[in-house]
Amino acid sequence: MSEKKTRLTRREKALIRTKNKLSSPWATALSIVIAVLWTIPTVGLLVTSFRQNRVAISNSGWWTSLIPKNWSDFGFGNYKTVLGGGYNLGGYLINSFVITIPGVLIPITLALLAAYAFAWCDFPGKNILFIAVFALQVVPVQVTMIPLLTQYVKWGINNTFWVLWLSHTIFGLPLAIFMLHNFMCDIPKELVEAAKVDGAGDVQVFLKIVLPLMVPAVASFAIFQFLWVWNDLLVALAFAGNTPATAPLTARLSDMVGSRGSAWYLLAPGAFIAMIVPVAVFLFLQRYFVRGMLAGAVKG
Amino acid sequence: MNILLHPETGVEKMLAMAVAILLFVAVVALVLFITNLPKRMPSWGVALLFLFPAVLLICFGLIYPTVVTFKNSFYGRDGTQGVGWANYIQIFTSPDFLRVLLNTVLWTILVPLVATLVGLVYAVVVDRTRYEKLAKTLIFLPMAISMVGASIIWKFVYDQRVGLLSAAYTGIAKFFGHTVQAPQWLMNAPLNTFLLIFVMIWIEAGYAMTVLSTAIKGIPEDLVEASRLDGLNAWQQFIYLTIPMIRPSIVVVITTVAMAGLKSFDIVRTMTAGNYDTSVIANEFYTQSFQNQNTGLGAALAVLMFIIVIPVVVFNISQLRKSQDVR
Numbered sequence: 001m002s003e004k005k006t007r008l009t010r011r012e013k014a015l016i017r018t019k020n021k022l023s024s025p026w027a028t029a030l031s032i033v034i035a036v037l038w039t040i041p042t043v044g045l046l047v048t049s050f051r052q053n054r055v056a057i058s059n060s061g062w063w064t065s066l067i068p069k070n071w072s073d074f075g076f077g078n079y080k081t082v083l084g085g086g087y088n089l090g091g092y093l094i095n096s097f098v099i100t101i102p103g104v105l106i107p108i109t110l111a112l113l114a115a116y117a118f119a120w121c122d123f124p125g126k127n128i129l130f131i132a133v134f135a136l137q138v139v140p141v142q143v144t145m146i147p148l149l150t151q152y153v154k155w156g157i158n159n160t161f162w163v164l165w166l167s168h169t170i171f172g173l174p175l176a177i178f179m180l181h182n183f184m185c186d187i188p189k190e191l192v193e194a195a196k197v198d199g200a201g202d203v204q205v206f207l208k209i210v211l212p213l214m215v216p217a218v219a220s221f222a223i224f225q226f227l228w229v230w231n232d233l234l235v236a237l238a239f240a241g242n243t244p245a246t247a248p249l250t251a252r253l254s255d256m257v258g259s260r261g262s263a264w265y266l267l268a269p270g271a272f273i274a275m276i277v278p279v280a281v282f283l284f285l286q287r288y289f290v291r292g293m294l295a296g297a298v299k300g
Numbered sequence: 301m302n303i304l305l306h307p308e309t310g311v312e313k314m315l316a317m318a319v320a321i322l323l324f325v326a327v328v329a330l331v332l333f334i335t336n337l338p339k340r341m342p343s344w345g346v347a348l349l350f351l352f353p354a355v356l357l358i359c360f361g362l363i364y365p366t367v368v369t370f371k372n373s374f375y376g377r378d379g380t381q382g383v384g385w386a387n388y389i390q391i392f393t394s395p396d397f398l399r400v401l402l403n404t405v406l407w408t409i410l411v412p413l414v415a416t417l418v419g420l421v422y423a424v425v426v427d428r429t430r431y432e433k434l435a436k437t438l439i440f441l442p443m444a445i446s447m448v449g450a451s452i453i454w455k456f457v458y459d460q461r462v463g464l465l466s467a468a469y470t471g472i473a474k475f476f477g478h479t480v481q482a483p484q485w486l487m488n489a490p491l492n493t494f495l496l497i498f499v500m501i502w503i504e505a506g507y508a509m510t511v512l513s514t515a516i517k518g519i520p521e522d523l524v525e526a527s528r529l530d531g532l533n534a535w536q537q538f539i540y541l542t543i544p545m546i547r548p549s550i551v552v553v554i555t556t557v558a559m560a561g562l563k564s565f566d567i568v569r570t571m572t573a574g575n576y577d578t579s580v581i582a583n584e585f586y587t588q589s590f591q592n593q594n595t596g597l598g599a600a601l602a603v604l605m606f607i608i609v610i611p612v613v614v615f616n617i618s619q620l621r622k623s624q625d626v627r
Contacts, residue, residue: 031425031435034418038439038502041453044464048456061462094310098317106324113331114354123344129351136362138613140563142585142602146372146595147365160305161316170361173354202346203336231446233566234582238590245306250448254570257452271452275445282444286437290510 049268052077057265078269088244089252089270096230096248096274098161099240103168103229104222110169111176111221112214116206118177119184120192130181136174144170145238152239159241167239168229176221179295183217184210220292223285230278249274327353366606372599379595387600397584403493404562404580407500408608411561412554415501419508419553423516424538436513440506447503447566454499455571458485489577496578499567504560508553515549516542548619555616559609581605 047062053073056065065073083090117123118130148167152158187210195205236251253270282289307313335341335349376383391397419439426435442450457464466482473480486492519542527541543550565582568574574583581601589598 027425031422034422035435035438038442038505040464041457041502042441042445045453045456057462059461061464061467062456063464063467091310094313098313102317102320102324105321109324109328110354110357113328113350117347117350121343121347121350123347126347129355133355133358136358138606138610139362139366140582140602140605140609142563142582143369143606144362144365145602146589146598147368148361151360157305161307161313162305162320165320166357167361170357173358174362177354201336202341202343203332207332227444231448233446233448233569234586237569237586245308250446250566253452254448254566257448257455257570258573267452268456271449275449278444278446279441282441283437290514293507293510294514 045268045271048265049078049272050074050076051265054265078266079273082266082270082273087256087266087270089249089273091244092247092249092252093273095244095246096250096277099164099168099236099246099248100226100229102165103172104225106165107169107172107176107225108180108218108222111173111180112211112218113206114173114177115180115184116202116210118181119187120205120210121202133174134178137178139174141171141234149238158239159243159246161246163239164235164246167235168225168232171235172225172228176225179221179292180214180217182295183214187213216288216291219285219288220295223281223289224292226281227278369599369602372595373603375596375599377594377596383596387597388604390597391600391604399577400579400581400584403578406493407497407561407564407580408558409561410494410497411500411504411564412557415504415557416508416512416550416553418501418505419510420512420550422505423509423513424542427513427516436509439509442503443506445503447499447564448570450499450503451567451570454495454502455486458495460484486572486578487576492572492576493578496567496571497561499571500561500564504557508557511549511553512546515546519545551619552616555612555619559612559616562608562612563605 044062047065048057051057051062051065051073052075053065053070056073068074081087083093114133118126149158152163157163191209192205195209200208230248231250232248233250233254236248237254240246240248240251242251242255249270253267253274256267256270303312304316304319307316331349331353335346338345372379373387374382374384376386391401422435422439426432429435445453456462458466460466460482463482463485465485469482470480485495523541523545524537527537532540563582564580565586568578568580568583569586572578574580574587579587581604585598585601585605588594588601
C-alpha cells in the first residue's frame, strides 16, 4: 500500500521528524535530568564498592572520594573480603548458578513440548485446556506457596535445590507455554504438512523443523526466565531456607542489608557481584530481550 | 543420595545439578521415544504425551495449592480451626492492615502512572536523536538489575550520612542560608513509602520507554507528514497524533506495571522489611505466613492479591491482543 503513496526520500523524512520534534531546550534538559537521575545512583554504588577506607566510607559521600588524596583508598579489597571468608558470596554465587541453569532449561523444554501440542495437534478439549493454562498466569505465586511448602516438607525435600528447580519450573510454565505457542503458530503450516506428507512423524517434525525455527523465540523467553530466576527473592526466601547450602545471592544480600552495621561497606561490592551476570546477559542479548518484552514477557 | 539432596561443596552442587539435568533429559527422551514407537501415532496421542509433564506440574503446583489457600484463608493460624471471615475482617478493620492496604494502593497507582509518564516523555524526546541508543540503554539497564540490587543502590542514596539525597537536601538548605541535618529518610512515614515507590519507578520506566518507543516508531510516516501539512506543531502532534496512535501500548504498559507494583515485595523487604509504616500486601503475606506462622491470615492476604489482580490481568490481556492485532 505504501507503494502508491508519494515516496519521500530518507533525508526529507528525517527533516520532517527533526522539525516536528519536541526539541525545545526544556525537552532536552528534561531528558538529561532523567538520564542523570537514572545513572548516578549506580555509578555511586560502583565507586563505593572500590573505596577501601572504611572510616571515610561511613562518613563521606562517594563523590568526595573522586578527587583522591590517596590512590590506595581505592582497590579490590572489599571484593576480596565479600567473596571469601565469613561472607562467602562466592559460595552464594555458585548457588545462584546451580539454581538458575535448570530453572531456565526445564520450563522452556517442557513448554516447547506443550506448545507444540497446542499448535500442531488435534485433540478434544484443546481450546479449553489452552485457555485454562493461559488463565493461570493470573495466579500470584504467593497463593501457592504455603501448600507447596507443606508438600515439600512432607516429601522431605524442603530446603534443597530440587524444590527451587521444581518451583521455578512451575511458576514459569504458563507464560512460557503461552508465548512459545504464539511464536510457534507463526511457523508456516505448509512446512509442517509437507514434512508429514514425506512420512515424518511428529517427533521428527518437532526436532528437525520446529525446534530450529524456534531458536530466536526460545532465546527471547530464556533471557526473561533467566532474569526472573537469577533476580528472584521471594521463592528463594520461601523455599531455600536462608543457609549457605542453597540460598542464592539475592537472599544473602537482602539478609546483609537487614543486619548491616558491620557489613555496610560490603553491600556495594556484593550488589555488583550479583549484577554482573544479568547485566552482561542483557547487554549481549538486548535484541532478544526487547523482542520478548514486546511479546508480553513481563510477569504480572 | 545425600550428595544429591544436600550437596555441600561447589563441586557437589554442580554434580547434583548435572544429575538433575540428565534426569530431566532422560524423561524428555523417554516421552519422545514413546511418541515415536507406533508407526502412526494418532494426533491426540502425541498431544497427550507432550502435554502430560507440563499439565501434571501445573495441576500440582498451581491449581491444587490455590484451592488449598482459598480454604486456608477461612481457617486460623495452623489451619485446623475454621474461623469464617475473621481473617478478612481483621485485614479490613485493623489500623495496621488498613495502612498496608493504603500503601499497596499507592504502589499500584503511582508506579504505573509515573513510570509510564517518564518512559513516554523520554521515548519522545530521545526519538531519532544522535544519542538514542546510548540514552535508551541507560534508562533500560535497571530492568536487568535485581530488585534487591536496586534496593541496595538506593539505600546508599537515601543514607542519612553519606547519601546523595541527604547531601542535596543539606546543600539546598545551605544555599538558602539554613543549616539543617538530613532526616532518617527511610524511617520517616509517609515520605519513606514514596521513596520506596520511586525505586520501583526507576526500574519500570525502562520497560515503559522501550515498549512505547517501539510503538512510536510504528506510527506510519505519511500520517506524521499529513499532520504537519495540516499545520500541527510538535506539541499538538504529540497530543492529537502520537498519543491516540499508541494508546493500546500505553494501556498495556500501565496495566503490566500496575501488576508489578501490586506484587512488589523485594524492595520493601530489602529496604525496610515493612517497618516504619511501609509494608504492602506482598510483604505482609510473607511476614504472616513465614515469620508469624499465621497460615490463615497469610492465606487471606494471598487470596486478596489474587482477587485484585484478576480484573487487571483480564483487561491487560484483552488490550495486549488488540495491540498485537494492530501490529
